[in-house]
């Protein structure tokens with residue numbers, strides 16, 4: 529997507545053909561900084577500290593992490609060490625394991641001398657594939673948006689989204705925001721309620737920044753305001769991303785998504801989820817019981833970082849001294865609360881039958 533007229537992806541291969549470059553999302557919206565990832569360890573730190581974040585982007589970064597590892601040492605020992613270190617960087621987004629399994633399966637049979645070039649080529653393919661997949665999610669979601677009738681008498685559609693599932697969470701286009709970008713580009717009047725998404729504020733810091741840069745009307749709201757807006761007919765649909773979706777259609781996404789789905793269900797508001805195929809975990813059915821939920825640092829709850837009046841970045845403590853904080857990073861929305869899944873292959877019910885109608889090759893009978 530464009531940033532002040534310049535096209536960007538979130539991650540790309542540097543001019544030297546070895547260094548990987550990525551937008552540092554921990555500094556947005558206040559600073560736009562590109563980071564150089566020179567080693568596999570740099571890639572692991574970038575994923576773990578959320579310099580790069582979002583399920584598809586985590587997968588792409590891990591793929592490039594394997595390429596950086598092979599550039600340093602293409603041995604079997606390094607291949608396994610890189611796989612393990614990168615896999616342990618964050619536990620919930622299944623795209624991470626998907627990408628690492630893909631790279632390991634490609635590289636293990638190759639002679640070490642051929643691993644570097646093969647890894648960089650595959651990482652680039654994964655990035656190109658993700659950008660195209662997300663563009664198609666946007667197209668499929670646009671078709672769905674065109675069939676919605678605005679509740680607003682002025683004819684403008686109001687969407688609500690949680691966290692950031694825009695182009696910053698992927699290589700390009702995004703998943704939940706791709707249909708919104710395509711609707712906006714098609715001239716459909718659309719506005720987005722943006723959940724700030726405590727504690728890391730991906731909505732306030734990243735989604736709002738993206739939508740501003742693309743000129744999409746939006747309003748940032750406290751996480752707890754969405755139910756009230758739905759009760760008062762101010763939301764036509766909710767749309768989010770996902771970090772892991774089970775073959776039964778359960779959706780694991782940023783903490784607070786489940787509460788939005790409950791409010792949407794109670795108010796008859798459609799709840800859509802945009803997802804690319806690498807986010808589907810075909811090995812599990814029950815998301816609440818089987819998806820590992822990342823527990824992040826309590827400091828993300830107890831402290832906030834922002835820009836002071838004189839433009840400096842500052843971090844402040846927002847809890848009383850001595851108060852504890854808990855920070856589960858994700859929750860699971862049961863399939864029964866999901867109206868439809870929007871994938872690169874089309875729109876389907878949040879169910880095993882729905883997903884297999886689009887991905888028949890994943891049928892257990894296949």
Ligand SMILES: CSC[C@H]1O[C@H](OP(=O)(O)O)[C@H](O)[C@@H]1O
Pocket residue numbers: 581582583584690691692693694697698702703704730768769770771781782783857
């Ligand atoms: C398109 S996946 C985006 C997904 O990832 C976010 O989590 P995080 O910012 O912690 O990586 C959030 O769950 C988004 O919906």
